[in-house]
Amino acid sequence: MKELMIGNKAIARGLYEAGCAVISSYPGTPSTEITEEFAKYDDVYCEWAPNEKVAMEAAFGSALRGKRSACCMKHVGLNVAADPLFTMSYTGVNAGMVICVADDPGMHSSQNEQDSRHYAIAAKIPMLEPSDSQEALSYAKLAYELSETYDTPVLLKMCTRVAHSQSIVEVGERAEVVKPYEKNPQKYIMAPANAIKRHPFVEERTAKLTEYAETSGINRVEEGDGSRDFGIITSSTSYQYVKEAFGDSVAVLKLGMVNPLPVRLIKDFAEKVGKVYVIEELDPIIENHCKTIGVDVVGKDKFSILGEFSQKSIEAAFEMADKTVFALDTDIPVRPPMMCAGCPHRGMYYVLAKNKLTVLGDIGCYTLGAMPPLNALDMTLCMGASVSGLHGYNKAGGDETENKTVCVIGDSTFMHSGVTGLINIAYNQSNSTVIILDNSITGMTGHQQNPTTGYSIKGDPAGKVDLESLCHSIGINSVRVVDPYNLEECDRVVKEELAKNEPSVIISRRPCVLLKYVKPKKPLHVNPDKCKSCKRCMKFGCPAISFRDNHAVVDPTLCIGCGVCAQLCAFDAFESEGE
Amino acid sequence: MTKNVMIVGVGGQGSLLASKLLGKLLVDEGYDVKVSEVHGMSQRGGSVVTYVRFGDRVYSPVIENGEADFIVSFEKIEAARYVQNLKKDGTIIVNTQQIDPMPVIIGAAEYPDAIIDEMKAKGVHVDDIDALSLAQQAGSAKACNIVLMGRLAKYFDMPKEKWIAAIEKSVKPQFVEMNKKAFELGYNF
Secondary structure (H helix, E strand, C coil): CEEEEEHHHHHHHHHHHCCCCEEEECCCCCCHHHHHHHCCCCCCEEEECCCHHHHHHHHHHHHHHCECEEEEEEHHHHHHCHHHHHHHHHHCCCCCEEEEEEECCCCCCCCCCCCCHHHHHHHCCCEECCCCHHHHHHHHHHHHHHHHHHCCCEEEEEEHHHHHEEEEEECCCCCCCECCCCCCHHHHCCCHHHHHHHHHHHHHHHHHHHHHHHHCCCCEEECCCCCCCEEEEEEHHHHHHHHHHHCCCCEEEEECEEECCCCHHHHHHHHHCCEEEEECCCCCHHHHHHHHCCCCCECCCCCCCCCCCCHHHHHHHCCCCCCCCCCCCCCCCCCCCCCCCCCHHHHHHHHHHHCCCEEECCCCHHHHHHCCCCCCCCECCCCCHHHHHHHHHHHHHCHHHHCCEEEEEEHHHHHHHHHHHHHHHHHCCCCCEEEEEECCCECCCCCECCCCCCECCCCCECCCCCHHHHHHHHCCCEEEEECCCCHHHHHHHHHHHHHCCCCEEEEEECCCCCCCCCCCCCCCEECCCCCCCCCHHHHHCCCCEEEECCEEEECCCCCCCCCHHHHHCCCCCEECCCC | CCEEEEEEEECCCCHHHHHHHHHHHHHHCCCEEEEEECCCHHHCCCEEEEEEEEECCCCCCCCCCCCEEEEEECCHHHHHHHHHHEEEEEEEEEECCCCCCHHHHCCCCCCCCCHHHHHHHCCCEEEEECHHHHHHHHCCHHHHHHHHHHHHHCCCCCCHHHHHHHHHHHCCHHHHHHHHHHHHHHHCC
16 A cells, blocks of 8 residues: 655554564654654554663663564764663664664754764664655664664664655555563673673674675665766765756665665775765765775765755756746745743743843753743753753852752653752752743653653553652752742742752643643733733733734734733733623 | 645644645645655744655655745745745745734834735736635634645646545544635635
8 A cells, every 4th residue: 555654654664564562762853753653553562761761771671572672762862872872782682673863954953963873883783774755664674684683773864854754655564573582691791791702793793784785785876877977875865865956867876774884885886987976964974984995985075064955955066057036125034933822931931031040941842932032041952951050050150150040941851861960959969949841741842741741652541750759859858839820929939949048949830732631711802992012011922912003912813811911911901801 | 747836834824734635635646746844843833834746756855946836825924935946937825814923023023014015026926815714714714724725726737526535535524514615715716
């Protein structure tokens, strides 16, 4: 059956068909849908783990037990899971294990543009890189074969365009695979004496996989029917752009396996064509390999190391004719993403900004608090860094910072890696105030459950971490809960907790307004007779409020009736229906 | 020959269903199809764009400057933002709805009210339509996307019945009649 699928769904299908029985993941754009789609199958186990390291180790345990498993994450998630990754390369697997990692060239929804292929090289683990949804499905299945044949976890690398583009795939049937578990300390206990013996195995495996890369057909030459003045080596979505720009008029070496890379295949290809171009997004991995094996290629000198490519980048590099375009004279205002109307984070941010506090931020929807008009954030680095960073900031700043600095972190991010930072605050006693923005969901990635929500990935009742008890048991004595729709309460509690000479946690608790169970109230409206055009409400940055004909107006299709604007207005101009 | 359609708008406006409908229709017609959009930040009221490409063999999932045969814009200035992607002989269907972006809300920028006139003056083939009113006429403001698909269908060399069949397959049973009405209102506008 032929179906239109995004790459991530196709991966989920491929993993399923290959008999994958367990997936443990942490959400992260652009990888999230792999796990969400897999969770829709009934006869498999699927979960959201608190972070990528836990997910990868859980998947490892399942593979050890003899069931094919996988874990999925975005590129920066692989940093978190790097510890097990490097040693799993030594232990190898029992049943096959696949690690799906999705890069985000162009940083559509990420804090950096790192290239995951470095990890495959550094950990000496094979990496496959599909260029469309059909390949995503086939490579997912192939990854398990390689994993079991060569006794290694296999990395399956996506990028935003392959992960989120739909193309046609042919689906197949599922095959069950179960391996017996046998105790094997020399293979699975990576103490020095055993690990020393496993390292040569890893090197031999890479040599065998290189041979596979030469001959298996996963890396293929498309001869083309045009001139041989030059040829192109490429992979992933860049392959599609090359074909879009050149069609069949140029010889292409299309790489489906980007670690280890072939040697003979590349040398033979280079001999058949004149000049060789390497077209790859982000870092010059293939280019450097070519140069190392003595093949002269042109890569990053001609194609950017930054961002995404498209057919346009290739056409421009080869000086192909520009397409004519319409150009307007008027500047079009930008439309950045923003916190939704009624977003519970906004009230807390308004209070933090009003008090002119230094705010160390974290990763999630609430990073949008950095945008105008709130401009509430001073720092965002990586998952959990707000809490540990605040500790260091206050240890360095002492009296000068402790009473005017806070950090903000979401519930899911706190579970991911904020809790260890809070343990450090409690253990090493920094006078820090941590604000947990608990909106009862993992918001930014599109509403995934997490250990604080009480529900599993399938929406079934699950274990639930009690944030207040957790903070107390860590050693935080002052734990307060506030409603971010109540500005007076937020303002008072933030001031009180900052004034204390001890670590403290404020839980700003209200569910995300996009959750289905959150019923919106009736929209407010502005009484034009009462509105004095002071624009105080505009400092709040609610997308439902705009300024027309010299007074504020509320868009009733966006307003959910949270009423925070009414608390801001000194003239009671915001009225609910019936007033 | 590959045809290129862009669907642009503001996060939350329902462009996802429109591209799903179009993609399904084109696959059923036997075309090779690619549909591409970026998830994540764009869900939060940001500018969103979906690329739909179809033909005998489609390679790139994205549509670049000067390549779109059609752009369907769910909002006025989003049309202007992406008009550079339109071919010189392409058509841009514009819902005349105005949604202020944050710089306009906070007074840092002005909403360019006359943008459709400017596009027309530059020789762009603009088909402007008050899809929101037509959707409300059909029964729900949410049917805006189907009104616009109805308008797009007008330009396609494909029987209307096939679009309607695709709608029947893509929306919940209780909304079929309303969406069919919305489609007709767009088609016959």
